[in-house]
Amino acid sequence: MAARLVAQIMQIYLCRTKVPNCFPSAQLKISYLRLCTSSHSSSPGTIPKPENTVLLNNLTVLGVDIMMARKRQPGVLRKVDTNEEGVAEFLRNKGANRETVASIISRYPRAITRSFCQLEERWQIWRSIFNADSEIISVIERSPESYFRSSDNGNLEKNITFLCSLGLTSKDLHRILTTAPRTFSNSLELNKQMVKLLRDLGVRLGDKNPDAFVKRIITKNAYILLRSTKRIKTNVDFFTEALKPSNSEFIKLLQGHGAEVLDLSSDYMKRNFKNISERLQLLGCSIEEVKKFFLDYPPAFYASFEKLSNKIDCLLESDINIKQLLKKPRILEFSAKNLKNRIEELERVGYDFKKHGVTILDSSRRRFEAKLEKLNEEG
């Protein structure tokens, strides 16, 4: 599959020189007009450079929200040489409707400084990972900045090659580009730094295969490459200090749910840990039990304290012991509403949590309902 990608990238290289043929003619005309209308007003003194009225007009015609664009990137509206028509036509050709185009430019005005060639080239590179134009449109619609923030297509290609070299499959790349498209606009250097950080961590923890360690963290957490190395470092240090895990415990944590927890904002995580620890200790858990709880159930770092606390209340009210929860923390993954419903239904059939434990709560809807039906028949 890497070979396929490389072949497609090669094709793009080859057609680079041919691309200018597909310039829309409108674009050149607009640029020329623009120079005539606003070249007289750029005095370097206190008077700010005025906005380009022709450009404003063009954007209005396209349905762009000028106020929003001005708020986000005011400089773009003063530019003389822009390509709004070309960009709009480009996006429409790829299947975007008028509203989508307008929304994209409103939210990321700098898009109109990109040339048709740059965009087409970038598109082809994205297309080597996506299966259809419509997939790309939906990503751009969600996050215009990811596509337009950089025009360095060489960097984009290098990123893809680099990610492939880590052993990520085309499915992995697809997932990352869909859910965390900004990853591909990072400089290659930045992505490399993060990979190095993770790899060094794997080595430090004595993982026999640090490359697989890195790959696993990235596939478990598509967002990891969007985070700063500073944040990841802080969080790793925090895990170390708060949980004092053994190497193998740490590896297990990071290769499982912990991978997702790595990119939490450090303060949030610390606050959460503190609040939840206090709550559990008030309920009679030892510090060791609390640590084990977080190791067994890293999403606790992620959960909002209020929601988690709510769920605990919910269990306590139904005479479920906190120690039962410690044994089965996964039941916290269900929403409070769902837990409440389930507990009510179980109480209705006289289910005894003391006797049977709480594992029944940790089951899929289908399984739970089947079980409940059985209990009903018995009762």
Added chain:
DNA sequence: CCAACCGGGGTCTGCCATAGTA
């Protein structure tokens, strides 16, 4: 057959700061 264990899956930007550049 069933409970328990365990891994997987979906989903994820918009803004600000600043070094570098023309």
Added chain:
DNA sequence: TACTATGGCAGACCCCGGTTGG
């Protein structure tokens, strides 16, 4: 000096079902 490119930040779960061992 204005503008661009890029780094960085805050925000904060829920659910399903395959497999396995008794």
